[in-house]
Amino acid sequence: MVGLACGFAEQGKAGKPRIRVGITHNGGPLMPGAIHAEGLVKTFGDVKALDGVDLDVPEGTVLGLLGPNGAGKTTAVRVLTTLLQPDSGKAVVAGIDVLKHPNEVRRSIGLSGQFAAVDEYLTGRENLQMVGRLYQMSAKASKARAEELLERFNLAEAADRTAKTYSGGMRRRLDLAAALVVSPPVMFMDEPTTGLDPRNRQQLWEVIRELVSGGTTLLLTTQYLEEADHLAHDICVIDHGRVIARGTSDQLKARTGGERIEVVVHDPEHLTTADEVLRAFGKGASKTELHTRKITVPVAGGAKLLAEVIRELDIRGVEIDDIGLRRPTLDDVFISLTGHAAAVAEEEAEAAK
């Protein structure tokens, strides 16, 4: 099981260049993607959980569905995985109409939820064998497949312990393994790393990258902007049941605007001087955070400008702890798109409940 931990670290986004099959995203689609939804609407009481969502995930790519809690991400996944009947709209998964042939869709998908849906009183092996049997595999095939998956997900040693004794990361791996029992062509992962510590999150990312490099189409929901940035080819930002932006991570960042310089000064007394310098070089209003001694200003001019700023600060005798050219994060993207930070949206969603 060495494979999980290595092999992709230097590769960046898994298999990104090689998997786009036959479809240009911006030109008209030649054929619908492995996951395709049009005009999905789902209402719970007064709340429009989905308010006309369109999605298209070309075969072999990863779509990151990004949004705060309550934005409609889970509802979208539940509709696409046949768990929930939409009020209107249509959905096709792996070439099969979800509403017309739900059981055919179920043969072709794997679902890994935000709660590791494994039976805590069964062992890892028993859990996987049960899922294999319920995918209608023979007892023998289920057993062999369970063995392979336990090995691959680094659970072989814990295979005969009940899942209750597993750590959070192990349970997630078991849950993911359960979703892969038939190596489905299309996978759905609903917030796969929510609640995991950074190390386990990294591990799970590796697994996901490996999976996608094998050609699986994946729809991934997350509220971690960083996660979408790392794993997804395309990102859909969703808020209040609507898709408010879509594109690659780079496209979304470009939409939000350019780069900025961030400086952390050593001595708070130098903040005023540093601010003067930055405003002179910058292209807009600067922002000062007193408690972190940090000043941020939007710029245009890249690394050359950065060098000039450093020189000028040095001449003025401003000692700096840190300086850098920052590109916008997806956090910035989210704020500029929704007018509020992801965290704020989350609170609103909570309050609305």
Place this chain on the structure above:
Amino acid sequence: MSAVTDTAPGTRAPQPRGGIAQSVSDSLVIAKRNLIRMARIPEMVIFGLIQPVMFVVLFTYVFGGSIQVGGSTSASAYREFLMAGIFAQTVTFATAGAGAGIADDMHKGLIDRFRSLPMARGAVLTGRTLADLVQTALTLVVLAIVAVIVGWRVHENMAKVLLGFLLLLLLGYAFSWIGALIGLSVRTPEAATSGGLIWLFPLTFISNAFVDANQMPTFLRHIAEWNPFSATVQACRELFGNLPPGFQTSDAWPMQNPILASVLWSLLILVVFRTLAVRKYRSASI
């Protein structure tokens, strides 16, 4: 490296066989899972046993001798009269077990996993109720042994006694489907447990389980005589030979034909609640 490609993605699950064969096999997979769980949480089974054992002991020694059945206040007559009632009450407690188990699966997201698999739609519930049936059978065995220890005896042949126990199991199985519906309808396992028990007390007490229904006020007596629960109790008393000498059996049809009434009631409950529960299970999904 054993990559993800060991089974190429794009492998769909095998074509389901569909029909009865698949329902049976899926239900057995789920039943096996629930039985493994029960074996690993023995305290659930043990707590399930303590209450009926206490009832046997308490009713025998506390009430026995002061309750009149068939014109006799003899403690041994009441003891024999009582056991069918306690057996029947015990099998209906399967309701709470099934309800709590299914509510727990809903709560933990397991039901979502099952719903996303190409399995027979009723199998999750059927598997659970079958596992509860096994537990009920084990409970009855233990309870019968305790009953014999405190002096319960049967006075009919083994075939009749077995038929009595089969009627009890059928009643318990039917009631576990009520539990399944409750489990699917509530938000927490705790609610399913209490929701599965509260209505059982009036149901089992307004019946012939613990007293002679003939002594009740007319209004209650009619309810007791037509109570599905009473039919099984009366049938078991006949089949075990536990009706006290001189006992006046009521003229109500279920009391005159208790075996048939017991089977009919159980089948009716089974069909109605199985239909409702399976519909509820499927309701939200596509």
